[in-house]
Amino acid sequence: MTRAPRFDRSTAGDRPGAVGRRGVLRAGMLLPLAGAAAACSGSTEPEAPDPLIALAAQARSDVAAANGVAAAHPDLADAARLVAGVRQQHATALQQEVDRLHPPSTSATPPPAATSTAPPAAAQVGTSAARTALATALATAEQQASNLVPTLPRYRAGLVGSVAAGCAALREVLS
Amino acid sequence: MPTTTTGGSRELPEETVDALQKALGTEHAAVWVYGLASAFLPAAAQPALTEGATAHRARRDATERLLRDAGATPAASAPAYLPPNPVTDAASAAAMLVSAENDTSVAWRGVLERSDDQDVRRAAVDALTASAVRAVSWRQRAGQSPAVVAFPGRP
Incomplete structure (x- = not known):
């Protein structure tokens, strides 16, 4: 799960011009992963208590x-x-x-x-x-x-x- | 040993079936051991012996049903079992019952750690708990202290 942010930046549009239709598709596929990573770090939404x-x-x-x-x-x-x-x-x-x-x-x-x-x-x-x-x-x-x-x-x-x-x-x- | 789950009404992965077979083996052994112990324990212990033997038979039968539901052939009992130590009197008979209960506890905790099916989990925690409770009175009778282990079933 900790690997996600590395891919997140490069595919989600930080490099303009590289984002064709395929790039958007890939970004879309990776979004859930990036969301999961954010949830893991506890910075966005509070997790259910253990x-x-x-x-x-x-x-x-x-x-x-x-x-x-x-x-x-x-x-x-x-x-x-x-x-x-x-x-x-x-x-x-x-x-x-x-x-x-x-x-x-x-x-x-x-x-x-x-x-x-x-x-x-x-x-x-x-x-x-x-x-x-x-x-x-x-x-x-x-x-x-x-x-x-x-x-x-x-x-x-x-x-x-x-x-x-x-x-x-x-x-x-x-x- | 059967490892497939084809043809049953409940799908269980191979490691769950294997863990249940191990647990069934310890239940077979416990039923046998309770029978042997009754010859050495005083009349005052007979109600607890009957209760324990009945519980292990019921658990054995339920486990066999669970395995059949999963399409597996339940492991058969052995003709006899070797107690870990010679049984010569009431204390050694009670100690044999303690180790039989320990064996079933370890096997049922093993099922918890190798299953995801909620019914299997419920059966396993019930069996583990009942076994831990019975072990208390046999430890007391065997003169073992403390009478409670903190984590029953932890190998």
Whole structure:
């Protein structure tokens, strides 16, 4: 895709006289390519956000919530720490995949951790409610991930499928 | 091994058919392994054993249908399978079930990475997820820690 602009200039009419009917035809054929290149550079229209950004944010949010539960509920600490550890790995892998396609240097600062409110909330509820809240968050994450799987590119389908499966497995530990 | 997709109602590329055949092979093995494990596990584990065996049989049958729809001949099961380690008691039987679930997880993630068909993808992520969930209780029973791997199916 990065090759397009080189052809774009020379065929689209910068060299007058060289543009006969055939030249116009060629320019017309190359236009979609030039448009695609512009979209890639992000300079014209905003791209649809990478769907993995939301999955990574949910994973970070689950890490914060699980750490809060681990601190507030000794009975749940082992399971909550396991949730935090696994979801941290999910957040890292998903963010790496986001950054691979959209290097962070060209975009703005990474989104902040979504939930600074989760740990205090966890301290105020009972153990059973905290367990339910964590399980619900994991069910949401699993659903988010598995809903994306059918339409993602192949490599991402594997990664996101494993994230969904990991969330379901974590829920089993909490049950 | 059949690799063409002619004559079926669903067109699948060769690499998808191959990945599904591999997944079917791990489902055949899982069905067999659940049968062997039941002799070594206590009564308390029998409901989970029945549930797992039933799920693997259903997945095996569904995968065979998918392959036939694609015009391929489903791979047959082997007469017997060799457990990765000797099975002598409840813990080693549970460990054998963990590795059977790991094998199916890896195969189904392999299907995700080698398919574009949305129905195949849905079946694969369902199978991967169900397998990862079953593996948790067998790891606990086998005394393996942690009971959850972060990326089930990642080889």
